[in-house]
Amino acid sequence: MSNKKTKINFPPWGETPERERGLFVNNILKSYKDVAALKGISFEVQKNELFGLIGPDGAGKTTLMRILTTLLLPDSGHVTMDGADVVKNYKTIRKSIGYMPGRFSLYPDLSVEENLQFFATVFNTTVKKNYGLIKDIYSHIEPFKKRLAGRLSGGMKQKLALSCALIHKPKVLILDDPTTGVDAVSRREFWEMLKNLQKKDITIMVSTPYMDEASLCDRVALIQSGKIMDVDTPDAIVQKFGRKILAVKATETYRLINDLRGHHKAEAVYAFGQYIHFTAIDDDIEVTEMEQFLKNKNHQSIIVEEIVPGIEDVFMGLMKAPPSLP
Amino acid sequence: MKQLTSFIKKEFYHIFRDTRTLIILFGIPIAQLLIFGTVIKSEINDVKVAIYDQSKDDFTKRITNKLLSSGYFMLEEYLESTNDVEDIFRKGEVKEVIVFEGGFEESLIKEGKANIQLIADASDPNLGRLAINYTRAIINDFIKEEFPEMQMPYEIEPTARMFYNEELKSVYMFVPGTMAMILMLISAMMTSIAITREKEVGTMEILLVSPLKPIHIIIGKVTPYLLLSVINAVVILLIGHFVFGVPIQGSAILLMAESILFIMMALSLGILISTAAKNQMVAMFISLVALMLPTILLSGFIFPIDNMPTVLRWLSVVMPARWFIEILRDIMLKGSGVLFVWKETAILFGMMLFFILASVKKFKIRLE
Numbered sequence: 001m002s003n004k005k006t007k008i009n010f011p012p013w014g015e016t017p018e019r020e021r022g023l024f025v026n027n028i029l030k031s032y033k034d035v036a037a038l039k040g041i042s043f044e045v046q047k048n049e050l051f052g053l054i055g056p057d058g059a060g061k062t063t064l065m066r067i068l069t070t071l072l073l074p075d076s077g078h079v080t081m082d083g084a085d086v087v088k089n090y091k092t093i094r095k096s097i098g099y100m101p102g103r104f105s106l107y108p109d110l111s112v113e114e115n116l117q118f119f120a121t122v123f124n125t126t127v128k129k130n131y132g133l134i135k136d137i138y139s140h141i142e143p144f145k146k147r148l149a150g151r152l153s154g155g156m157k158q159k160l161a162l163s164c165a166l167i168h169k170p171k172v173l174i175l176d177d178p179t180t181g182v183d184a185v186s187r188r189e190f191w192e193m194l195k196n197l198q199k200k201d202i203t204i205m206v207s208t209p210y211m212d213e214a215s216l217c218d219r220v221a222l223i224q225s226g227k228i229m230d231v232d233t234p235d236a237i238v239q240k241f242g243r244k245i246l247a248v249k250a251t252e253t254y255r256l257i258n259d260l261r262g263h264h265k266a267e268a269v270y271a272f273g274q275y276i277h278f279t280a281i282d283d284d285i286e287v288t289e290m291e292q293f294l295k296n297k298n299h300q301s302i303i304v305e306e307i308v309p310g311i312e313d314v315f316m317g318l319m320k321a322p323p324s325l326p
Numbered sequence: 327m328k329q330l331t332s333f334i335k336k337e338f339y340h341i342f343r344d345t346r347t348l349i350i351l352f353g354i355p356i357a358q359l360l361i362f363g364t365v366i367k368s369e370i371n372d373v374k375v376a377i378y379d380q381s382k383d384d385f386t387k388r389i390t391n392k393l394l395s396s397g398y399f400m401l402e403e404y405l406e407s408t409n410d411v412e413d414i415f416r417k418g419e420v421k422e423v424i425v426f427e428g429g430f431e432e433s434l435i436k437e438g439k440a441n442i443q444l445i446a447d448a449s450d451p452n453l454g455r456l457a458i459n460y461t462r463a464i465i466n467d468f469i470k471e472e473f474p475e476m477q478m479p480y481e482i483e484p485t486a487r488m489f490y491n492e493e494l495k496s497v498y499m500f501v502p503g504t505m506a507m508i509l510m511l512i513s514a515m516m517t518s519i520a521i522t523r524e525k526e527v528g529t530m531e532i533l534l535v536s537p538l539k540p541i542h543i544i545i546g547k548v549t550p551y552l553l554l555s556v557i558n559a560v561v562i563l564l565i566g567h568f569v570f571g572v573p574i575q576g577s578a579i580l581l582m583a584e585s586i587l588f589i590m591m592a593l594s595l596g597i598l599i600s601t602a603a604k605n606q607m608v609a610m611f612i613s614l615v616a617l618m619l620p621t622i623l624l625s626g627f628i629f630p631i632d633n634m635p636t637v638l639r640w641l642s643v644v645m646p647a648r649w650f651i652e653i654l655r656d657i658m659l660k661g662s663g664v665l666f667v668w669k670e671t672a673i674l675f676g677m678m679l680f681f682i683l684a685s686v687k688k689f690k691i692r693l694e
Contacts, residue, residue, distance in 0.1 A: 106529065
């Protein structure tokens, strides 16, 4: 081995200064006893990017987030954040990141105001100093500032948690499943807030199991069973997919799914809301052919359309799992 | 520093907003003290005795009178032969029989020695032991009054307890024990629960991902409980002194200093427990079962250490409460100064250092 003096800013594997990058994840492996949770994760997040980590529950998102936030040690691999290594320089990183864990992790017996003030002093700052940053978010819950945090609604808890994570003006904001258990309106508001924060010189990494949220990110990484399947902009991921997808609808949805799965060309059949998305082997299917097939099966009010695949279709396609049983 | 004060403030909010915590902190100690002090006495009252006086001289009569006028004993009947002893025990009323040898006065004056046989009904071993101890103490007392210049003529080993507590007031013994137990309970259990609660609620995750150092978290957690435990110690001492009349012979300052040392030792033990326990249930279980029971059973609080089997006697050496109880008894009842308790103090101090070092070492800066 060469006697390299590892500089924090220039890890041995990088050619460009890490300072230029927001987050650099290189070949992370992590196992819990016999179960491999992360099987070689690598990706980069640019500075001031809104980066999504999309994957189902149990894919390894939380484990990865905890490694990024210095809470867990990877078995092997490196992560640098703003040039600092998450294992060696964990103290530096703990000063400069904002972290919002998956479940509500504030003090339920402290009021909204007390929670915020506590986290401000813990990070050596004051609410006043960085109020500008959280104003848009905190203003929603400010009328309830005397209320105990445990008595807030799901959406308000989430806003408070975000305010607390932001109060020290972190360079990197890491949000683990922030929209789980939050209503649709609050979710949309939340993503608008993230978009605004991005403009304030903050790199944001957010994980979510909701694939419809993927299109709101600048770039996304699709993760499944501890492996990254693709990293790209949502549009590029969809374009690369290039499969032909039929959206099918009829009155008897359950029988429709079974019939579609029974189709001899069926590769993937998934329900998306009221529609069933059908992917054929080698994309060898036409709308009229499908209509005829369903008519023969005596389905009523049949609608068959060819659609532009969404990120969810891509994800399902990439999972390459056999169509699961209903 | 500001981080720390804000942490401590937050901790006080937790304590004062949770009624259950408040009850455990202040209600239970006072209730326990009152219960232990009044109900679970090792005092005896009106124990029925029988006397078989083979001598019937002046001395035996005076001893009998002294015994019966003490309030601890009540005469059931005079026996006339040794055979009656077993019969009277069988009836179950009489718990102790006192037998004076023939020619008691004569041999006491001539030889300086006379024999009294004390026979107790040991079906209730505790009562039996107490009755014998009380009788011995009263007889010793009598002899001392009669012959102040003379060595005690009976082969009696006066225990420390009789010596320093001539009236044999049990509550004197129970106040130090209860104090050790309560301080142990509050300090160790409450801190271990308070820290594991952060793990359970998930706030520990955020605290770890912050510039807070482990020592900040530990000191922040411990300080409120230190203050509250000191208040508790003062309350216990005040109740002991004014309600139960337990004397405080030694220096009150030394007493408080030793109490603070013991509290800090228990707090560091609580932190150590919290580093091992994953949730509040486990922390509570460890504190109660692995800490409380040995403290009660092995510290000499209820069962005298001298009466224990060798193995348990050795085990009692590692019980912090044992040393604290000894310190308390020395200071409160004997009025000893720091020179007499330095060894016990050093042991407690060593235990505290050990627990602090172990918990700082075991405190996890990451999740597992």
